[in-house]
Amino acid sequence: MHQFLPYAWFGGRCVPFAEATLSVATHALHYGTGAFGGMRALPNPSDPAEILLFRADRHTRRLSQSARLLLTELAEETIHDAIVTFLRANKPTCPIYLRPFVYTSDLGIAPRLHNIETDFLIYGLELGDYLSPEGVSCRISSWTRQEDRSLPLRGKISGAYITSSLAKTEAVKSGFDEALLLNSRGKVSEASGMNLFIVRDGVLITPGVDQDILEGITRASVLELAQAMGIPTLERPVDKSELFVADEVFLSGTAAKVTPVRRVETTDMPGHRPVMTAIRERLTAITEGRDSAYDHWVTRIRVDG
Structure with a gap:
């Protein structure tokens, strides 16, 4: 409720x-x-x-x-x-x-x-935690992420979320927490309402804006923070099979914040997530106003006047 x-x-x-x-x-x-x-x-x-x-x-x-x-x-x-x-x-x-x-x-x-x-x-x-901070299970959705040539994916257009709704319910009814959608070219795009990251050999990788993703604000923040923290980053197409061999998989979004993926389909992901953990801790400190280096990311509004 x-x-x-x-x-x-x-x-x-x-x-x-x-x-x-x-x-x-x-x-x-x-x-x-x-x-x-x-x-x-x-x-x-x-x-x-x-x-x-x-x-x-x-x-x-x-x-x-x-x-x-x-x-x-x-x-x-x-x-x-x-x-x-x-x-x-x-x-x-x-x-x-x-x-x-x-x-x-x-x-x-x-x-x-x-x-x-x-x-x-x-x-x-x-709203507290939208997804469990301990991690979520994901399935590959049978629904395909829309293409930018069919509707403007650079905005959060409400009509576009029918696909997200179908994918989310399909995932939950089949025993998973969340859905991962592929685009029309068979590459990983995003989750039902979150962007996706993987880590391979210490490199933080996420699908680029050419993969029919929403240009997530938390996604952009994660990339900027990672670069400042000395973590190599890549924006490139991600194959489905990469999900199963990644060292870390996690989701990002305003509601979801930074949430680890603990299982994809029937494959359990590693429980040790040093890259995600470091980024999540830094992002939490920023949102709580405890990181002066990123104070410009926080707008302060007094409500007692």
Whole structure:
């Protein structure tokens, strides 16, 4: 049962969550013509009246770019200001997940993006670990990751997540925690809502942006951190068979954070994960405001005023 925050940003202002409702005829509900973001925030462990937002600038930029893919304009400053107002209204006391969403709000039946109204909302919920920090089991999905030529994968377009939903449920119903999707060329793309990394001979490897992945913000952060920590990195195509012989396999995402993969299909992965562990510990310190070298990745918002 989700514990939603008491207020949502809806119609250009904060309203009680229960009052943030949409018509059954809303265009985005029928055609998936929306785009969303996902952001984590938590009270500063040393000052609970200060909320820490991880890489807020990157998240607002990606959502603004996603809106452009829907042929609408949503300025980064508009998103940022709404998030600040939203957090000050809710005054969260535990780690939360924010879901900003831009969508076609018209009441119509024609699938289109021209001559149509759009709107923007934010809601949030309390969220600890989305996936077990001890590790997850994964299966290779029978569903194929979409291609960028069929829909714009550079944005988090809501309609694209039907494939993720099918893959996730297929995995869970067949006894696994998570799904790994191959692209149309048979290369590993990503999980249902996370990017994927493997480690081979000390090199951190992840599918590149040419493999129909979402350009994950946590993914980019992991790569940047690894390079700063002296860990060699490669962005290249990953074959399915590489998953079974890798020294480490892990997932990354805003909700998932950094989560180890303990089993792929029937193959158990090594339990010793020095590269992932070092990166996860560093990333945790950054998100909690304990790493001054990366303080610029954290936006601090006071909610006691």
